[in-house]
Amino acid sequence: MREEQRAKGLxxxxxxxxxxxxxxxxxxxxxxxxxxxxxxTGETVIEDAVQGRVVWQNADLDDMIILRSDGNPVYNHxxxxxxxxxxxxxxxxxxxxxxxxxxxxxxxxxxxxxxPVFAHMPLIHGPDGAKLSKRHGAVGIEAYRDEMxxxxxxxxxxLLRLGWGHGDDEIISREQAIEWFDLSGVGxxxxxxxxxxxxxxxxxxxxxxxxxxxAELAAARLGHDLxxxxxxxxxxxxxxxxxxxxxLNELAExxxxxxxxxxxxxxxxxASLLQGEASAILVNAHAELDALDKWDTEALEGAxxxxxxxxxxxxxxxxxxxxxxxxxxKTSPGIFDVLDLLGRDESLGRIADRMAS
Numbered sequence: 001m002r003e004e005q006r007a008k009g010l011x012x013x014x015x016x017x018x019x020x021x022x023x024x025x026x027x028x029x030x031x032x033x034x035x036x037x038x039x040x041t042g043e044t045v046i047e048d049a050v051q052g053r054v055v056w057q058n059a060d061l062d063d064m065i066i067l068r069s070d071g072n073p074v075y076n077h078x079x080x081x082x083x084x085x086x087x088x089x090x091x092x093x094x095x096x097x098x099x100x101x102x103x104x105x106x107x108x109x110x111x112x113x114x115x116p117v118f119a120h121m122p123l124i125h126g127p128d129g130a131k132l133s134k135r136h137g138a139v140g141i142e143a144y145r146d147e148m149x150x151x152x153x154x155x156x157x158x159l160l161r162l163g164w165g166h167g168d169d170e171i172i173s174r175e176q177a178i179e180w181f182d183l184s185g186v187g188x189x190x191x192x193x194x195x196x197x198x199x200x201x202x203x204x205x206x207x208x209x210x211x212x213x214x215a216e217l218a219a220a221r222l223g224h225d226l227x228x229x230x231x232x233x234x235x236x237x238x239x240x241x242x243x244x245x246x247x248l249n250e251l252a253e254x255x256x257x258x259x260x261x262x263x264x265x266x267x268x269x270x271a272s273l274l275q276g277e278a279s280a281i282l283v284n285a286h287a288e289l290d291a292l293d294k295w296d297t298e299a300l301e302g303a304x305x306x307x308x309x310x311x312x313x314x315x316x317x318x319x320x321x322x323x324x325x326x327x328x329x330k331t332s333p334g335i336f337d338v339l340d341l342l343g344r345d346e347s348l349g350r351i352a353d354r355m356a357s
Contacts, residue, residue: 014062034067036077036106044102049119049183051095056102064103076103084113092183095120119183122163122190132193144198149221149248151209154202162191171204199246206245211238214251221252226259233258237341240333257327258341263353269330270323274354278321284311285322286351295344297336304335325354 005012018026019037026032044056066077073081083091091101098120108115124132144150157172164185166172172180206214215235219226226234234255245251257264266274288303308318319335326338326347339347 011060014064016063019063031069033065033069035063036066036103036110038063038106044105046101046105046115046118048098048101049090049117050122050186051098051120051188054098054101061102061106066107076100077107080104080107080111080113083116084108084111088116090117090119092119092121094123096123117183119186121186122188124162125190125192127192127194129192131190149250149252150198150202151205151248154198154205157205158198158201162193163187171201203246206242206248206251209242211235211242214238214242214248217248218252218255221248222256222259224259230259233341237333237337240337240341244333254332257329257332257338260328262349264325264328264350266324266328267330270328273320273324273330278324279355281307281311281313281318281321282325282351282355285318286348286355289339289344289351290348292344295340297340300336300339321354322351325351 001015001017002012005015014035018035038061039058042058044058044061046054048054064076065074067073101118101120105115126132139147141155144155145152153174156174156177160172160177160181161170164181165187166176166180166185169176212235215231215238218241219231219234237255237258241251241254244254284307285304288307289300292299292303304318304322305315308315311318320330323332323335323338324330326332326335326342332338333341342350
């Protein structure tokens with residue numbers, strides 16, 4: 001049958017050859033499939049809550065199999081019976097299942113059952129506009145949380161906004177989503193998954209998150225046990241660490257300097273900041289800091305500014321070699337916050353290490 005259809009350039013499908021035949025004509029010993037005797041004329045229609053009115057011509061729909069020859073029901077039959085028996089009122093699924101709805105509606109109507117509300121959601125596409133798949137690097141939810149450091153609330157918000165909107169709101173909490181969500185806000189067009197936008201949104205949720213919670217999450221990513229009091233220090237550091245992080249991995253990486261062992265390893269960028277006049281600047285800074293009676297950000301800023309004024313240089317020319325000596329990196333939170341978090345003894349010890357070198 002299908003070979004003939006292909007040869008004639010016709011659409012492939014069951015042509016109804018056994019639709020009205022006498023069962024006595026069936027060949028012996030061949031277990032039959034059971035087909036739905038579908039209407040041949042008219043239309044099958046659903047009023048989809050997302051896609052709107054969708055119409056199929058019955059002449060284009062063949063008599064689908066509802067029971068295989070081994071007696072097992074096919075998906076489109078089983079799902080209708082299951083949903084009916086369970087009292088399902090709304091069938092919400094991807095638009096790639098829209099063609100199945102035509103088959104299922106026919107079963108509902110032939111059984112005399114009330115139709116559920118159908119809502120076929122747009123698909124998520126990759127950056128190239130094609131359906132999101134493994135070739136785009138699509139991964140399971142656990143990978144976004146465990147490997148990429150995305151907060152659950154950020155992921156919820158991002159997925160919600162991919163296919164649904166509430167005015168111009170971009171930041172939507174879980175509580176707001178529960179209150180506001182309605183199928184009328186779902187769009188018809190597919191959305192593109194943009195990892196940069198997800199990370200930007202994640203950065204917002206990191207900045208809003210509880211410091212103690214973030215410290216626990218970051219500590220689990222450090223790759224080593226925290227020293228005594230380390231979690232308290234990490235929690236205290238969160239207000240200056242989290243504005244710089246787009247994900248939990250960056251948060252953990254940014255906090256590593258707090259627990260580095262002396263003498264600190266220097267990356268290349270940090271080492272370049274310790275050339276030329278840097279050693280003399282560190283000597284002056286060490287002396288000025290060592291003389292402080294109070295060790296807080298206000299007093300620390302005053303000390304560093306006095307070094308810059310005494311040497312006739314800009315504040316940054318003192319802060320940069322200090323940052324390298326204190327963190328082993330070219331970038332970090334503000335230098336006064338770094339000094340405050342590390343404390344007097346650790347800060348002076350790290351600076352002294354680089355004075356000697």
